Amino acid sequence: MTREISLRLNGREEKFPIDDADTLLEVLRDRFKLWSVREGCGVGACGTCTVLLDGKPVSSCFLLAARAADHEIVTLEGLGDGETLHYIQEAFVSQRALQCAYCTPGFVLSVKAMLDEIANPSDDDVREYLSGNLCRCAGYADILRAVRVAQDKKKSRSTSP
Numbered sequence: 001m002t003r004e005i006s007l008r009l010n011g012r013e014e015k016f017p018i019d020d021a022d023t024l025l026e027v028l029r030d031r032f033k034l035w036s037v038r039e040g041c042g043v044g045a046c047g048t049c050t051v052l053l054d055g056k057p058v059s060s061c062f063l064l065a066a067r068a069a070d071h072e073i074v075t076l077e078g079l080g081d082g083e084t085l086h087y088i089q090e091a092f093v094s095q096r097a098l099q100c101a102y103c104t105p106g107f108v109l110s111v112k113a114m115l116d117e118i119a120n121p122s123d124d125d126v127r128e129y130l131s132g133n134l135c136r137c138a139g140y141a142d143i144l145r146a147v148r149v150a151q152d153k154k155k156s157r158s159t160s161p
Contacts, residue, residue, distance in 0.1 A: 005069035010034075010078030024060040024068050025049045028075060036076035036105035040134070047133030050106035051075050057110045057132070076105040079112070087157065088112055091150035092143075099137035107133050111147055115154055121147075 006015045009032065018027060028034045028051065037060055040048035044062030051060045052074040079086035085093065088108050098104040107130065114121060114129040121129065126147050135143065 003066065005066060007068050007070060008072040010074060018065045020064070020066060022065040024051065024058075024063045024065045024073070027065040028060060028073075034075045034077055038102060038105065040102070045132070045134075046103075047106040047110065047130075048103050050109050050133065052109050052113055055113060055116060057106075057113045059132075074109070076108060079108070086112075087153040088115070088146075088150040091146040091153060095142050095146040095149055097139055097142035097146035099135075099139045099142075103133060103135045103137075107135070107143055111150060114147075115151060121151070 001020050002017050003020070004015060004017050006013065008014070009028075014032075016027075016031060025037055025039055028037045037051060038048040039061050040046035042061050044059030047057075047059070049059050049061040050057050052058075052072075053063070053068060054071050055074075076089075079089065086108075088111050092098050092104060092108060097107075110130055110133050114126070118125055118129070123144065126144060130143070130147075
């Protein structure tokens, strides 16, 4: 069955038809050409398809698009201003926390949600929060360093006049 849904996608109001069986991943990639949303496992276990739904990380491969109706969705393309990188993206680049980069969008969005939720996460907090994101290149030490750099950048931005 086809129905029309509305949602806020990367700051824009969108209204479009979906089939009941469409996943959010399929809609984001096929309809909106948002290539940062990637399929890894197809069952919500690896984190490569992570998007933010009302600020919280969710697996878009496992979420029916209909469930996203009337919510706000943010993908990696929705961070930053289109001209400059978001401070979390800058941190990942500066710490080389993006070896093959397949998992990077999911990690970046999960880190954003974590830093919005937890002001000063411990290393254990970071590991726990990011446990749903897998890096097949095993760049976890680099990712942890990137989180710390991003955390420092966020603090300095919030204390700047």
